Amino acid sequence: MYNLSEQQIEYILNDIRRNGVEMEDLQLNLLDHICCIIEQNLKEGDDFEDFYRKTVKQFCKHELWEIEEETIILLTIKNYYVMKKSMIISGTISVAALLFGSFFKIMHWPGANVMLLLGIGTLCLIFLPLMLLLKTKETDDKRDKLVIGAGTLVGMLLCTSVLFAIMHWPGRTPLWMTTCALSMFVLIPLYFFTGIRKPEAKINTIIVTIILVGATGLQFMMVNVRPSRTMEIFNFYANQDLASACSYATEQNNARYKTLLNDSSSAKKELNELRRRSYSLYKKIEEIKLDLINTILERNDTLVDYMNIYTYNDGNYDLPTSLLFNNLGQPNSILMRLRNDVDSFNLFIKTTYDKNSFSMINTNGTKDLNDGHIILWEVFNFYQVPFGIVLRNLTQIQLDVRIVEATCIH
Amino acid sequence: MLFSSELIKGTLKTIILKLLSENKRMYGYEITQTVKELTSDKIQLTEGALYPTLHALEAEGLLTTETEYIGKRVRKYYSLSKNGKAKSLEKVNEFADFINTMKFLLDIKTKTT
Numbered sequence: 001m002y003n004l005s006e007q008q009i010e011y012i013l014n015d016i017r018r019n020g021v022e023m024e025d026l027q028l029n030l031l032d033h034i035c036c037i038i039e040q041n042l043k044e045g046d047d048f049e050d051f052y053r054k055t056v057k058q059f060c061k062h063e064l065w066e067i068e069e070e071t072i073i074l075l076t077i078k079n080y081y082v083m084k085k086s087m088i089i090s091g092t093i094s095v096a097a098l099l100f101g102s103f104f105k106i107m108h109w110p111g112a113n114v115m116l117l118l119g120i121g122t123l124c125l126i127f128l129p130l131m132l133l134l135k136t137k138e139t140d141d142k143r144d145k146l147v148i149g150a151g152t153l154v155g156m157l158l159c160t161s162v163l164f165a166i167m168h169w170p171g172r173t174p175l176w177m178t179t180c181a182l183s184m185f186v187l188i189p190l191y192f193f194t195g196i197r198k199p200e201a202k203i204n205t206i207i208v209t210i211i212l213v214g215a216t217g218l219q220f221m222m223v224n225v226r227p228s229r230t231m232e233i234f235n236f237y238a239n240q241d242l243a244s245a246c247s248y249a250t251e252q253n254n255a256r257y258k259t260l261l262n263d264s265s266s267a268k269k270e271l272n273e274l275r276r277r278s279y280s281l282y283k284k285i286e287e288i289k290l291d292l293i294n295t296i297l298e299r300n301d302t303l304v305d306y307m308n309i310y311t312y313n314d315g316n317y318d319l320p321t322s323l324l325f326n327n328l329g330q331p332n333s334i335l336m337r338l339r340n341d342v343d344s345f346n347l348f349i350k351t352t353y354d355k356n357s358f359s360m361i362n363t364n365g366t367k368d369l370n371d372g373h374i375i376l377w378e379v380f381n382f383y384q385v386p387f388g389i390v391l392r393n394l395t396q397i398q399l400d401v402r403i404v405e406a407t408c409i410h
Numbered sequence: 411m412l413f414s415s416e417l418i419k420g421t422l423k424t425i426i427l428k429l430l431s432e433n434k435r436m437y438g439y440e441i442t443q444t445v446k447e448l449t450s451d452k453i454q455l456t457e458g459a460l461y462p463t464l465h466a467l468e469a470e471g472l473l474t475t476e477t478e479y480i481g482k483r484v485r486k487y488y489s490l491s492k493n494g495k496a497k498s499l500e501k502v503n504e505f506a507d508f509i510n511t512m513k514f515l516l517d518i519k520t521k522t523t
Contacts, residue, residue: 006482009483013483025486028483029464031484032437032438032480032485032486033439035480059458060457061458067461070462071465071466
């Protein structure tokens with residue numbers, strides 16, 4: 001039995017590596033195998049290198065790396081089926097979750113967002129990457145792989161954009177724009193110029209390109225074309241005018257307070273309480289407006305500014321509603337607090353100044369003109385109401401505060 | 411006579427599984443030598459076919475492995491997993507059935523010609 005030296009073993013291992021065998025497991029297997037053959041068959045005094053070369057030559061047709069290639073092929077065939085199965089399962093789950101999620105969303109049932117999140121997440125993180133892997137494996141053409149890669153990326157971005165839009169997360173508009181731009185200027189040209197070169201795919205490429213351009217164009221329009229700009233601009237002016245009326249009333253009331261507080265005969269304690277309560281309610285409403293504007297228009301304003309409120313068109317009615325109402329269409333804490341504040345303001349006016357209900361802020365429901373049932377104050381003023389009008393109704397309450405205040409001090 | 415590699419390729423998994431079911435654990439070189447001895451040199455497994463198949467069987471969960479250091483180098487021993495034992499039986503039966511069918515098929519052919 002031949003005795004291999006450490007240098008010789010090292011030499012064999014290096015040669016295996018040099019010949020393109022990269023899997024460590026396979027390297028060690030081959031090393032042991034070759035060593036065994038040499039130990040069994042090489043006689044002392046024979047040429048080691050010469051014998052080694054002859055041995056390795058018998059291993060495969062040409063080069064050692066073929067063994068690794070064959071191993072990888074056998075291993076991936078196994079993975080291929082697992083991947084394909086996972087792709088089908090994840091696809092089915094995401095389609096089901098998306099279908100149910102959208103239905104629940106329309107019905108305002110709880111759990112809609114979780115399902116949509118699950119559906120889009122599965123689609124983006126499992127289905128599309130698996131599809132990318134499987135599809136790129138099916139083709140050897142580098143250009144085809146590039147098209148598949150770009151397509152997957154646009155698909156993932158599209159899903160993410162939809163998710164951001166439904167969840168009203170900040171950054172949704174730039175995300176839509178990026179998706180549109182990437183689709184229009186990268187994916188479609190890449191797809192078109194790759195396909196048009198192949199005679200057998202020419203017609204198909206042209207048709208699919210037209211469909212893709214159309215779809216991207218429609219998607220772009222959905223985000224950027226407003227249904228009624230005139231209405232939004234009208235709301236902008238209405239808000240501006242109401243706000244001016246508010247500041248005028250505030251100024252007048254302040255001047256009146258000054259006179260009254262200088263007058264020794266007036267009830268100073270009551271006056272100060274009225275002033276404090278009016279200011280507090282007015283300010284709370286101002287804060288709600290600022291919050292809505294910053295959230296919906298993705299701004300960071302510190303003062304309410306009606307400028308450009310008509311640029312908002314992202315599910316016009318839905319976003320303010322989703323911020324002010326919960327999943328079941330019930331007013332959420334913002335509106336509840338507002339309602340409580342207005343009611344306690346009314347109570348104070350009634351008990352202190354003995355005013356009748358016509359002189360107070362109206363929080364009664366409104367009768368439906370069709371069937372006569374009473375629509376809640378919150379629902380009538382804020383539910384599924386365009387953003388501009390939500391702001392206008394809030395400003396109207398502020399003006400009402402000033403008017404009620406004025407009737408008490410004049 | 412040495413059998414062609416095409417014939418061996420289709421039966422390699424069966425050969426390996428059967429050998430391992432009769433020997434507790436074996437390493438690559440040992441497998442080639444055993445096959446060579448048992449078949450009086452008629453079947454010689456090439457390394458280019460043996461190792462990819464061993465890796466594939468391991469990935470399928472039919473084989474378990476343990477490694478041992480022989481001086482400076484590592485030797486990987488293969489043995490059947492629980493699934494592998496069942497699979498070995500299945501493969502051997504399938505192949506026996508195949509041989510019978512082939513026999514029948516080839517007999518008819520020789521009769522008709």
